[in-house]
Amino acid sequence: MEIFFWSTLAFFSASVPWSLIIGFLVSKKDIRKVGDSNPGSTNVLKAGGWKVGLIAILVDIGKAFFPVYFSLIYGINSWGLVIVSTSAISGSLFSPFLKFNGGKSLAVTLGIWLAISYGIIGPIICLMMAFSHLIQRVHVWTIIFGFSGILLWILIFSLNIQLITLWSINIVMVMLLKHRAELRQKVIFRDWISSGGRA
Numbered sequence: 786m787e788i789f790f791w792s793t794l795a796f797f798s799a800s801v802p803w804s805l806i807i808g809f810l811v812s813k814k815d816i817r818k819v820g821d822s823n824p825g826s827t828n829v830l831k832a833g834g835w836k837v838g839l840i841a842i843l844v845d846i847g848k849a850f851f852p853v854y855f856s857l858i859y860g861i862n863s864w865g866l867v868i869v870s871t872s873a874i875s876g877s878l879f880s881p882f883l884k885f886n887g888g889k890s891l892a893v894t895l896g897i898w899l900a901i902s903y904g905i906i907g908p909i910i911c912l913m914m915a916f917s918h919l920i921q922r923v924h925v926w927t928i929i930f931g932f933s934g935i936l937l938w939i940l941i942f943s944l945n946i947q948l949i950t951l952w953s954i955n956i957v958m959v960m961l962l963k964h965r966a967e968l969r970q971k972v973i974f975r976d977w978i979s980s981g982g983r984a
Contacts, residue, residue: 788865791856792872799849799876799893802883804829804841811837825888842892849873849896857900867951870897874958889963891928894955898935905942910934921974925960925967932956 808816808829816828826845830838856869873893880887898906913934917927932952939948960968 787859788861788868791852791859791861791865791869795849795852795856795869795873796876798852799873799890800880800882800887801848802880802888803844803848804888805883807837807841807844808832823888824883826892845888845892846896846899849877849893850900851896853897854900863947866901867947867954870901870951871954871958873897874955878958878962890959891931894959897955898938901948902938902942906935906938909938913937919975920978921972923967923970923973925964925970926972928964929960932960 802824804826805816805824808814808819811829812833814832816832817824819828819832826838826841829841853866853870853873857866861869874890874897876887877890877893878887879885895907895910898910910931913930914927917930921927932955935955936949936952939945939952
């Protein structure tokens, strides 16, 4: 019964399109008509500037972080945690408020893993994505590097089958449902690498 409660809460919390709401309140624009047409915080950044964009990013992270974090506090763990976290991802991807066509769920993914790792994973993901951005130009591969950072944390700090299963579900749902076309893109290295360090 507790797992059902937290899973339902996680689903509906993550399904609320806060970036769409914040973007409209601030810029009076439908952010789905900006950038990549995604109802996410990156397009709020483009439509309303970095301050509003930062608020949207934090809210999108928080809508997954808080239900997962409090479910942990109240004793949900092991496979129950996998169910609650997967519910949050599903809520974001299949939002009933957006005719079951949600966002890319990257902020929600970050929120889930920040909750599970009690914040430790944040710097690891940032470093992995920064390194990827430094050496290559393709956005989808930077995302994959971020997921690699999550897996690295699991392998080093909290190796168990439940978290590996959750990671696998997370990357398959996000990448196949929202980034499938981008996965066909090859890595394009930065000039300083492709030129072999020559000026």
